[in-house]
Amino acid sequence: MTRSLKFLLTALAIIAVLDVVAAVQASQVTGPDKPPVFAVVGLVVLAAAILTAAYGLARGTRWARPVIYISCALRIISSILGLGGHTSAVRLAVGAIGVILSLAVIAVLVRTRRQAAEIAIQHT
Numbered sequence: 001m002t003r004s005l006k007f008l009l010t011a012l013a014i015i016a017v018l019d020v021v022a023a024v025q026a027s028q029v030t031g032p033d034k035p036p037v038f039a040v041v042g043l044v045v046l047a048a049a050i051l052t053a054a055y056g057l058a059r060g061t062r063w064a065r066p067v068i069y070i071s072c073a074l075r076i077i078s079s080i081l082g083l084g085g086h087t088s089a090v091r092l093a094v095g096a097i098g099v100i101l102s103l104a105v106i107a108v109l110v111r112t113r114r115q116a117a118e119i120a121i122q123h124t
Contacts, residue, residue: 004112005058011101011108012054012068015075018098019047022082025091035082043078046071065109072102 023043026035049071056064079095087095 004108008068008105008108008112009054009058011105012050012057015072015098015101015105016047016050016054018094018101019043019050019075022091022094022098023047025088025094026082039078042074046075046078050075065113068109069106072106075099075102 020043023040026040026043029035049067053064053067053071057068076099079099082091082095
């Protein structure tokens with residue numbers, strides 16, 4: 001297992017945990033800043049998709065990378081939209097860490113995809 005793959009699997013696991021933490025925190029908000037139910041359920045679905053894609057990435061499946069790209073992009077959008085309400089410091093930290101890790105995962109996936117393509121061209 002390469003260092004990049006270890007980083008990706010660890011970062012994806014952390015992102016999934018952060019999504020579950022964010023869903024629990026969002027479900028406990030009361031008043032006018034309470035997020036819609038579909039947003040809370042969406043975070044749990046994103047966590048499940050990310051964990052499934054991490055498993056697929058570890059096994060070398062072709063579908064894992066697109067699922068990770070889409071899930072991380074949705075995670076970033078969700079975090080940005082979550083900043084619209086009056087957020088606590090904990091929710092802000094969870095969102096910021098998730099966005100940073102999601103961007104790092106996307107960057108590493110793009111870099112490793114280029115490296116894999118270059119290696120394939122050299123061996124042809």
